[in-house]
Amino acid sequence: METGSVRAEGSAPGEPVWTGLPPGLLRMRRLLLVVWLGLLAIVVGLLLVLFAGPGWAAFALLPLALAGWGWRMLGRNWRSWRYAERADDLLISRGVLWREETVVPYGRMQLVEVTSGPLERHFGLASVQLHTAAAATDACIPGLDPAEAERLRDRLTELGEARSAGL
Numbered sequence: 001m002e003t004g005s006v007r008a009e010g011s012a013p014g015e016p017v018w019t020g021l022p023p024g025l026l027r028m029r030r031l032l033l034v035v036w037l038g039l040l041a042i043v044v045g046l047l048l049v050l051f052a053g054p055g056w057a058a059f060a061l062l063p064l065a066l067a068g069w070g071w072r073m074l075g076r077n078w079r080s081w082r083y084a085e086r087a088d089d090l091l092i093s094r095g096v097l098w099r100e101e102t103v104v105p106y107g108r109m110q111l112v113e114v115t116s117g118p119l120e121r122h123f124g125l126a127s128v129q130l131h132t133a134a135a136a137t138d139a140c141i142p143g144l145d146p147a148e149a150e151r152l153r154d155r156l157t158e159l160g161e162a163r164s165a166g167l
Helices: 023-051 054-080 118-122 146-162
Strands: 018-020 082-085 089-094 100-105 109-115 126-132 139-144
Touching: 023 054, 023 118, 023 139, 054 089, 089 139, 109 146, 126 146, 139 146
Parallel strands: none
Antiparallel strands: 018 082, 082 089, 089 100, 109 126, 126 139
């Protein structure tokens, strides 16, 4: 699934146009999964060979099996994330088993931040963090292209100010 606007077939013109996350976020998360579980498999294998014998080293394959399962789950989670800009609010939808949809009215936004840690910068990603007066409605959109994150921040700030927000 490529990132971009997605309109479901047969949807009404008033339905929101959903935008998915870029594939760079999935690549970053999968790389982290493979690195950490690969290191765990090596350490467990070495410790089992040294202290329990070579027969027990087969248990070092468990982290690798976990990596295979995690690879698939990360893909499902990445596909579940999407956001849509509507006239009066921003919708953020995510979740595979427990679907969660957050609605953040533009007029309630107090602060819109764009953050990017060292690993995110390496993969060319940034996150948009939305803060409102009610902590329960704070929301985050991870793994965006930095230009899209800045565009979204500027647009949300502009719409928030137009709707009497405390930005």
